[in-house]
Amino acid sequence: MFVLGTAGHVEHGKSSLVKALTNIDPDRLPEEKAREMTVDLGFADLILPSGNHVSIVDVPGHEKFIKNMLSGVGSIDLALLIVAADESVMPQTIEHLSILDTLKIPNSIVVITKCDLVDEEIIAVVKEEIIETIQSTSIKNSPIISVSSVTLDGLDALKTQIDSMLISSEPPINFKIPRLPIDRCFTISGFGTVVTGTLIDGPLRISQEIEIANTGVRGRIRGLQSHSEKVEITQPGVRLAVNLSGISKSEINRGDILTIPNTLQSTKIVDVQLTISKMSPQTIKHNQGITFHAFTSECNARVRILNASNLSQDETGACQILLQEPLTLVKGDSYIIRSSEYTLGGGIILDPHPKRRHKRFDDSILNHFLSLESGDDKDVIIESINKVGNISFADLCKSTNLTNQLCIENLTSLIEDNSVIQIRNTIDSALAEEEIRQDGIFFSSTSWNMIKNSCYAILSNHHELFPLRPGMRSQELRNRLELKQSTFTGFIAKLTGELSLLEIQNYIKLPDHNPVLDSKSLETAKSYLAELTIGDYSPSTEYKIENEILEYLIFARKIIRVSESILYPVEILDKMNSILINYLTVNDTITVAEARTLFESSRKYMLPYLEYLDQQQITIRTGDYRSLRKN
Ligand SMILES: Nc1nc2c(ncn2[C@@H]2O[C@H](COP(=O)(O)OP(=O)(O)OP(=O)(O)O)[C@@H](O)[C@H]2O)c(=O)[nH]1
Numbered sequence: 026m027f028v029l030g031t032a033g034h035v036e037h038g039k040s041s042l043v044k045a046l047t048n049i050d051p052d053r054l055p056e057e058k059a060r061e062m063t064v065d066l067g068f069a070d071l072i073l074p075s076g077n078h079v080s081i082v083d084v085p086g087h088e089k090f091i092k093n094m095l096s097g098v099g100s101i102d103l104a105l106l107i108v109a110a111d112e113s114v115m116p117q118t119i120e121h122l123s124i125l126d127t128l129k130i131p132n133s134i135v136v137i138t139k140c141d142l143v144d145e146e147i148i149a150v151v152k153e154e155i156i157e158t159i160q161s162t163s164i165k166n167s168p169i170i171s172v173s174s175v176t177l178d179g180l181d182a183l184k185t186q187i188d189s190m191l192i193s194s195e196p197p198i199n200f201k202i203p204r205l206p207i208d209r210c211f212t213i214s215g216f217g218t219v220v221t222g223t224l225i226d227g228p229l230r231i232s233q234e235i236e237i238a239n240t241g242v243r244g245r246i247r248g249l250q251s252h253s254e255k256v257e258i259t260q261p262g263v264r265l266a267v268n269l270s271g272i273s274k275s276e277i278n279r280g281d282i283l284t285i286p287n288t289l290q291s292t293k294i295v296d297v298q299l300t301i302s303k304m305s306p307q308t309i310k311h312n313q314g315i316t317f318h319a320f321t322s323e324c325n326a327r328v329r330i331l332n333a334s335n336l337s338q339d340e341t342g343a344c345q346i347l348l349q350e351p352l353t354l355v356k357g358d359s360y361i362i363r364s365s366e367y368t369l370g371g372g373i374i375l376d377p378h379p380k381r382r383h384k385r386f387d388d389s390i391l392n393h394f395l396s397l398e399s400g401d402d403k404d405v406i407i408e409s410i411n412k413v414g415n416i417s418f419a420d421l422c423k424s425t426n427l428t429n430q431l432c433i434e435n436l437t438s439l440i441e442d443n444s445v446i447q448i449r450n451t452i453d454s455a456l457a458e459e460e461i462r463q464d465g466i467f468f469s470s471t472s473w474n475m476i477k478n479s480c481y482a483i484l485s486n487h488h489e490l491f492p493l494r495p496g497m498r499s500q501e502l503r504n505r506l507e508l509k510q511s512t513f514t515g516f517i518a519k520l521t522g523e524l525s526l527l528e529i530q531n532y533i534k535l536p537d538h539n540p541v542l543d544s545k546s547l548e549t550a551k552s553y554l555a556e557l558t559i560g561d562y563s564p565s566t567e568y569k570i571e572n573e574i575l576e577y578l579i580f581a582r583k584i585i586r587v588s589e590s591i592l593y594p595v596e597i598l599d600k601m602n603s604i605l606i607n608y609l610t611v612n613d614t615i616t617v618a619e620a621r622t623l624f625e626s627s628r629k630y631m632l633p634y635l636e637y638l639d640q641q642q643i644t645i646r647t648g649d650y651r652s653l654r655k656n
């Protein structure tokens with residue numbers, strides 16, 4: 026699943042192109058329709074020739090709405106930089122290009138629109154200008170495609186190009202903490218609060234508890250929709266509408282991040298690598314005030330340059346950014362900085378939680394920045410785990426390219442500070458520490474929390490749906506969590522070991538789940554038991570009760586299921602067993618006909634009863650005769 030974003034100068038035909046491609050008008054606000062100009066983000070869905078879906082985010086071109094533009098391009102996979110054939114490259118083309126360049130958007134296509142208005146010669150000139158403009162940027166190798174949204178010329182070629190670029194793109198990693206930078210929040214009557222955004226990093230699922238980072242407000246996911254379809258779980262990289270319970274619209278703003286509780290911390294100071302754009306009209310000075318933009322959020326901030334007194338165009342520096350408001354950021358996030366008029370540059374977050382304000386021009390600090398940029402062995406281990414969620418020791422050595430010894434040393438220290446969680450592949454306790462590591466399956470703290478939270482959400486949903494069941498069958502839980510058997514066994518062993526989960530007879534449950542019959546169900550259960558008891562050795566098979574109550578009684582061993590339709594109260598079955606054992610001690614064998622006489626019952630009951638005894642290993646069958654099993 027990928028997201029495509031438009032970019033380009035005002036009125037160059039971005040929204041018209043989206044409409045021509047998808048039949049959806051992304052300009053949804055009355056103000057936009059009246060002014061024929063995009064003011065805020067617009068959204069549409071496109072089905073490509075391959076059948077793949079992409080979501081489209083359409084941004085405004087007018088410089089007045091640049092903040093809205095910035096909140097739309099933060100998490101796109103492919104940019105369409107739009108240039109109108111009758112105007113060619115204009116100031117907002119340059120500014121948007123500078124933003125795409127700084128954010129290092131992985132794929133882009135330059136689209137020349139309005140080709141119906143000019144002749145071939147002009148298109149060739151516009152193409153030349155575009156090539157010259159993009160040549161020093163990260164999108165210099167982008168294909169350039171000419172189209173008209175009026176005659177529809179070139180649209181098929183554009184779709185094919187989008188398709189081929191996205192098919193060869195890497196799907197996003199999905200074992201980090203899910204983050205949904207919110208770009209819209211509204212209420213739908215009958216449903217309540219809905220937020221939309223592009224999901225990054227990890228999956229979200231229905232009934233999961235969520236938190237709005239920064240404010241700590243919590244709620245639960247009631248529904249998820251992607252491409253106008255309901256889904257139970259979504260992978261990252263998709264446009265998503267999330268229906269929330271327990272949170273009102275007034276508690277959420279654009280720029281907030283929806284995530285899972287107790288995972289992300291907000292920050293007001295970040296260590297960054299900052300590059301001033303080649304297209305920036307200004308250099309920046311130490312301590313300069315700027316606005317800081319990351320995903321859908323923005324705030325005023327100040328830049329401390331640690332290795333220089335100022336940074337000019339195309340220069341990169343080690344900086345600290347002091348944010349005026351707390352934002353939730355993660356290592357590796359991209360950001361943009363702007364003056365009140367221009368985009369100045371941006372870069373990558375190296376450390377979202379530095380301990381303090383750093384001294385300037387200090388060699389040890391600058392070396393620390395260099396190691397943050399390149400990443401040490403521990404970072405490499407965490408990255409490798411996060412790519413797959415959990416990993417065996419052998420696979421970890423392979424994917425990190427580290428020796429066994431280095432892997433063991435780093436893992437031991439990562440486990441000590443809870444950055445890595447190990448579960449055991451086997452339950453052999455007589456191992457040395459080194460052997461224990463080699464026997465391990467490793468999670469990062471984030472992938473561990475993810476899977477643990479998914480497990481809790483699945484169970485709590487199951488308990489809510491089936492309050493009388495003892496829990497979820499362990500194999501069903503394993504399938505839902507999509508874990509290998511050995512990983513699942515270790516995972517459950519660890520959680521049951523710390524009493525976060527309980528396992529009873531192949532059922533897994535949360536510790537506070539205790540099935541009890543309410544007074545009405547209790548009445549039903551009592552009359553049912555009474556009815557079965559009246560039948561003595563031939564209990565009624567006609568009298569039926571709700572399956573959930575029946576299963577509850579069976580699990581509670583009030584009733585024993587002898588076959589699909591024959592059920593005995595436990596006291597009666599115990600009595601029958603002792604009569605039968607006595608009989609067999611005296612007579613050695615019994616047939617179905619003899620059992621019929623013994624219990625004054627019919628074949629309908631006695632055949633399943635004797636089969637049940639074989640199955641319970643009380644009797645053994647030889648032809649028509651059954652005898653007691655030895656021992
Ligand atoms: N002839 C012709 N006109 C076009 C074409 N594409 C767009 N237009 C016209 O150009 C004008 C601007 O188009 P929009 O699609 O609103 O441009 P935009 O880039 O979305 O504008 P903003 O969102 O405000 O930046 C409208 O009047 C469109 O009808 C085209 O391919 N050919």
Ligand SMILES: [Mg+2]
Pocket residue numbers: 039040041052062063083084085086
């Ligand atoms: Mg528009």
